[in-house]
Amino acid sequence: MAIGSLARRKASTILSSRYLKYSFSVSRGFASGSDENDVVVIGGGPGGYVAAIKAAQLGLKTTCIEKRGTLGGTCLNVGCIPSKALLHSSHMYHEAQHSFASHGVKFSSVEVDLPAMMAQKDKAVAGLTRGIEGLFKKNKVNYVKGYGKFLSPSEVSVDTVEGGNTIVKGKNIIIATGSDVKSLPGLTIDEKRIVSSTGALALTEIPKKLVVIGAGYIGLEMGSVWGRLGSEVTVVEFASDIVPTMDGEVRKQFQRSLEKQKMKFMLKTKVVSVDTVGDSVKLTLEPAAGGEQTTLEADVVLVSAGRVPFTSGLGLDKIGVETDKAGRILVNERFASNVPGVYAIGDVIPGPMLAHKAEEDGVACVEFIAGKEGHVDYDLVPGVCYTHPEVASVGKTEEQVKALGVDYRVGKFPFLANSRAKAIDDAEGIVKVIAEKGTDKILGVHIMSSNAGELIHEAVLALNYGASSEDIARTCHAHPTMSEALKEAAMATYDKPIHM
Numbered sequence: 325m326a327i328g329s330l331a332r333r334k335a336s337t338i339l340s341s342r343y344l345k346y347s348f349s350v351s352r353g354f355a356s357g358s359d360e361n362d363v364v365v366i367g368g369g370p371g372g373y374v375a376a377i378k379a380a381q382l383g384l385k386t387t388c389i390e391k392r393g394t395l396g397g398t399c400l401n402v403g404c405i406p407s408k409a410l411l412h413s414s415h416m417y418h419e420a421q422h423s424f425a426s427h428g429v430k431f432s433s434v435e436v437d438l439p440a441m442m443a444q445k446d447k448a449v450a451g452l453t454r455g456i457e458g459l460f461k462k463n464k465v466n467y468v469k470g471y472g473k474f475l476s477p478s479e480v481s482v483d484t485v486e487g488g489n490t491i492v493k494g495k496n497i498i499i500a501t502g503s504d505v506k507s508l509p510g511l512t513i514d515e516k517r518i519v520s521s522t523g524a525l526a527l528t529e530i531p532k533k534l535v536v537i538g539a540g541y542i543g544l545e546m547g548s549v550w551g552r553l554g555s556e557v558t559v560v561e562f563a564s565d566i567v568p569t570m571d572g573e574v575r576k577q578f579q580r581s582l583e584k585q586k587m588k589f590m591l592k593t594k595v596v597s598v599d600t601v602g603d604s605v606k607l608t609l610e611p612a613a614g615g616e617q618t619t620l621e622a623d624v625v626l627v628s629a630g631r632v633p634f635t636s637g638l639g640l641d642k643i644g645v646e647t648d649k650a651g652r653i654l655v656n657e658r659f660a661s662n663v664p665g666v667y668a669i670g671d672v673i674p675g676p677m678l679a680h681k682a683e684e685d686g687v688a689c690v691e692f693i694a695g696k697e698g699h700v701d702y703d704l705v706p707g708v709c710y711t712h713p714e715v716a717s718v719g720k721t722e723e724q725v726k727a728l729g730v731d732y733r734v735g736k737f738p739f740l741a742n743s744r745a746k747a748i749d750d751a752e753g754i755v756k757v758i759a760e761k762g763t764d765k766i767l768g769v770h771i772m773s774s775n776a777g778e779l780i781h782e783a784v785l786a787l788n789y790g791a792s793s794e795d796i797a798r799t800c801h802a803h804p805t806m807s808e809a810l811k812e813a814a815m816a817t818y819d820k821p822i823h824m
């Protein structure tokens with residue numbers, strides 16, 4: 325039965341030691357009455373806007389500065405939300421083309437209306453970003469639209485989007501300036517034919533041939549969108565595997581699934597150059613280990629080789645905030661930088677570059693500033709690739725557990741044996757549970773299935789409470805649900821599944 329408790333660990337922020345730099349506390353007091361803020365947040369993404377709302381809810385006088393003109397950061401404007409909108413729309417088109425008939429739903433023809441698809445995405449984005457402005461008003465967060473730069477550790481000069489300038493003062497300043505696309509040497513992103521994820525979310529035509537450089541989550545999601553809409557997609561990856569952070573066994577099944585969807589992979593391959601020639605783009609490739617060069621033509625090339633922290637023009641040098649070689653701001657377990665009163669959260673600090681991690685950082689950071697305790701465990705941040713099937717995971721992969729020398733058991737259950745998955749004819753995938761042999765404590769859960777991104781949270785909660793596989797196996801799950809596959813995989817871990 326359960327051998328841990330979240331409540332016991334609540335009074336701490338568990339950032340792996342590899343992410344930490346400073347071990348002293350540097351928060352300042354609070355403002356009283358003046359125009360000075362208790363908290364100033366630079367950046368209105370998931371880290372920044374959540375920190376600002378939480379700070380205001382804790383009674384702190386708060387201002388958030390955002391240069392984009394809309395709130396929500398990368399995530400809402402050019403990341404999570406528009407990509408999921410297009411993934412959903414393109415999945416519906418693909419289903420209409422390939423699956424509806426077998427469910428007895430027939431059309432005489434199905435076609436893509438790309439402008440309408442893009443308009444639906446833009447509507448979702450606009451509604452959500454405006455919603456955050458509403459939340460700022462409701463919680464009395466002061467919102468300044470403009471580019472912030474440090475004048476001192478407690479003063480930020482803002483060049484406003486209207487063309488003016490204002491100074492915002494704060495006892496505590498949180499840097500939440502996020503990240504930007506990582507470019508590759510010798511390659512110019514024009515957002516038309518050589519695009520970043522931002523351009524790939526706004527193409528005006530379906531490319532005949534799309535080459536994706538980088539087989540990470542973003543590259544595979546965007547490759548899926550355009551592949552479903554009709555592009556011939558080739559993914560070029562320097563490493564020997566797609567998504568290296570994924571559990572190896574699940575990754576192999578995932579790659580096979582994407583290949584069945586006609587996505588091509590060129591692994592262990594280096595992009596030497598990318599040249600625009602007339603209407604097309606020519607890529608020169610080479611084996612990662614060196615060797616004979618080949619060429620590949622595309623209408624559009626998506627550069628998806630990762631993201632880098634964004635601190636340009638912020639004036640970090642001026643106040644002496646320390647960064648690492650990758651440009652990430654170094655913080656301690658309370659999100660404090662080396663400069664007293666200056667904090668950092670989200671993509672701009674070490675750790676997984678994910679929206680939900682940025683949000684957790686934001687809440688914990690302001691809780692520390694307010695003299696309370698915060699809680700984030702970077703080892704239990706779930707990761708989801710929103711392709712079809714989705715792949716979701718939390719905790720350790722089998723490779724990681726092996727490397728740690730831990731004795732472990734694995735329990736697996738295929739969705740082919742799950743009644744709900746069979747009923748809806750969407751049974752591709754597997755649940756894999758990894759537990760410590762001696763204690764049965766769950767160390768990692770990996771799910772590949774439709775809606776895996778929703779199913780994973782039962783496992784996230786289980787790991788947070790230090791649950792055993794028997795805890796999940798003995799928990800009554802509603803029937804018929806996809807979640808029963810996790811229960812069965814848990815049964816397979818400590819004993820035997822029923823339906824296999």
Ligand SMILES: Cc1cc2nc3c(=O)[nH]c(=O)nc-3n(C[C@H](O)[C@H](O)[C@H](O)COP(=O)(O)OP(=O)(O)OC[C@H]3O[C@@H](n4cnc5c(N)ncnc54)[C@H](O)[C@@H]3O)c2cc1C
Nearest residue numbers: 367369370371391397398399403472502670671677678679
């Ligand atoms: C295509 C794509 C898909 C993604 N999908 C997912 C997903 O499905 N799930 C997930 O968890 N994550 C996803 N991500 C990652 C996610 O978007 C980021 O991890 C998240 O947005 C980070 O939040 P943040 O608040 O740290 O930074 P950001 O969201 O980058 O926000 C930072 C904000 O700060 C502003 N800013 C920067 N400098 C200044 C300044 N000097 N003054 C004022 N404002 C400034 C920027 O304009 C920006 O709005 C995706 C990213 C991309 C690109």
